[in-house]
Amino acid sequence: MIDSAPQPVDRDLPTDEARDLISLVRDITQREIAPKAAAEEDAGRFPRDLFTLLSESGLLGLPYDSEYGGGDQPYEVYLQVLEELAAARLTVGLGVSVHSLSCYALAHYGTKEQQVQHLPAMLGGGLLGAYCLSEPSSGSDAAGMRTKAVRDGDEWLLTGTKAWITHGGVADFYTVFARSGGEGTRGITAFLVPGDAEGLSAAVPEKKMGMKGSPTAQVHLDRVRISDDRRIGDEGQGFAIALSALDSGRLGIAACAVGVAQAALDEAVAYATAREQFGRRISDFQGMRFMLADMATQIEAGRALYLAAARLRDAGRPFAKQAAMAKLLCTDAAMKVTTDAVQVLGGYGYTADFPVERFMREAKVLQIVEGTNQIQRMVIARHLVGPDSR
Structure with missing residues (x-):
């Protein structure tokens, strides 16, 4: 198989720091990602080592606050980093995008205590996230979700199945949306679920026409017990x-x-x-x-x-x-x-x-x-x- 490194794009970057950042990303893509992308995708190998490298290089939390391990980068810079990564290997670029998406709820709606406790590891501690919204019977109609969250004192029991989850089965944490009451958009609540939570499991990854190195799988929650301090935002605010x-x-x-x-x-x-x-x-x-x-x-x-x-x-x-x-x-x-x-x-x-x-x-x-x-x-x-x- 033949792989060639993407040609550098003349980028419109706002600061010298941003230009240095793009230079770092290009160095990583040319040395570590592009040369073996085709072979790794053909073999269906998930590049966890590359995500570890990106985390160590400060590239998994770019648009978030440095107080919690982020990179303090504007979105216009972060997105150009994603473009560079995706040009080298979409499994990596899309994986970083999904990880950033999975951190969003806690970073923007979590309490100060939650952010201090969890965000540093999520943004710069080598962890990898997944975003769990879709279900087998509710993709575009996310408000039709059936996964349940039942309160049990100061804890919640989560039961249901999420579908089409990027990093399903390999993620260290999952941002999960579940129905805590009512119908439609008003009864959905967000939770931060550890990847090793008892009762959480992943199905065999889907066999896809592309992005074979990125695991996409159903995630099953069988009475997964989560403390209320892992609820993100208010009850019913999840949608x-x-x-x-x-x-x-x-x-x-x-x-x-x-x-x-x-x-x-x-x-x-x-x-x-x-x-x-x-x-x-x-x-x-x-x-x-x-x-x-x-x-x-x-x-x-x-x-x-x-x-x-x-x-x-x-x-x-x-x-x-x-x-x-x-x-x-x-x-x-x-x-x-x-x-x-x-x-x-x-x-x-x-x-x-x-x-x-x-x-x-x-x-x-x-x-x-x-x-x-x-x-x-x-x-x-x-x-x-x-x-x-x-």
């Missing part, structure tokens, strides 16, 4: 916490999508400028040049949109609509760009000797996770014309 977290998480998915698309474009350009047919480089043919130009334009548009949304977030302004737009545009672009990259390479693009077929398989999942792109359109429309009047 609002989940949606707030997803606004930020969708930007992470958008950045990962741009990373995968950039890696595919780099491969396509390298091949088109080296491959000769009819006595000319295939990049000299107008049809090929136009295809590459369209691919590059989609990538730049996606990058500009996710960075604009990130800057709104960093400024404390509403960004939910722009996050949905970025997730929609960037992941659709990644699917189109990776498909075109396979076409540029022709028969070679369809083989595992080149990474573009892997990029195409990986891009597909980005249109599905953290709210399908159909859900993103619903979110955007709701911001434009209000909720459905039915």
Whole structure:
């Protein structure tokens, strides 16, 4: 199999510290991640050693407060780090995004005591998190969840099954949403569950078309006993916490999508400028040049949109609509760009000797996770014309 390191992107970074950070990330990706990405994905090996390295390098808590072990980085910088990681190997980039998502509830809604007790290990102590919202019968309809949280004195008993959980079975902690009372969106509460809690188990990981190195599994909770001091936020506040977290998480998915698309474009350009047919480089043919130009334009548009949304977030302004737009545009672009990259390479693009077929398989999942792109359109429309009047 052939793996080539992604070409450096000329990034718009706000500080010298941010530029040094990107240099560190590029060094790690070029030395530790990209060279063995294809082989590791083909073998389906989960790269826990890489997440340990990223934690030791201060890269697992970048957008969070340094008081608790975070990196104090604005979201526009954190997302560009994700893009670099995803360009080298999506399992790693998406894994960092999911870990950050799993820390969000405690970092933004936890008490001071909870944050002091748990966040340092979560952000910089080598731990890896998972986010448990979806269930076998409630994916896009998260409010239809059936996992129960029953109070037992100063403790809770959690029972149910979560589905499509990234890091299911390998995570050290799980941010779990469960129904503590009532129906719909009002009766859901968030909990921080240790990965070794009695009664918590994971099913055999799903067999996926891409991201084979990232375990995705159902997580079963069989009367998992959790003390009330691991409840995050107020009782019944969980759905609002989940949606707030997803606004930020969708930007992470958008950045990962741009990373995968950039890696595919780099491969396509390298091949088109080296491959000769009819006595000319295939990049000299107008049809090929136009295809590459369209691919590059989609990538730049996606990058500009996710960075604009990130800057709104960093400024404390509403960004939910722009996050949905970025997730929609960037992941659709990644699917189109990776498909075109396979076409540029022709028969070679369809083989595992080149990474573009892997990029195409990986891009597909980005249109599905953290709210399908159909859900993103619903979110955007709701911001434009209000909720459905039915």
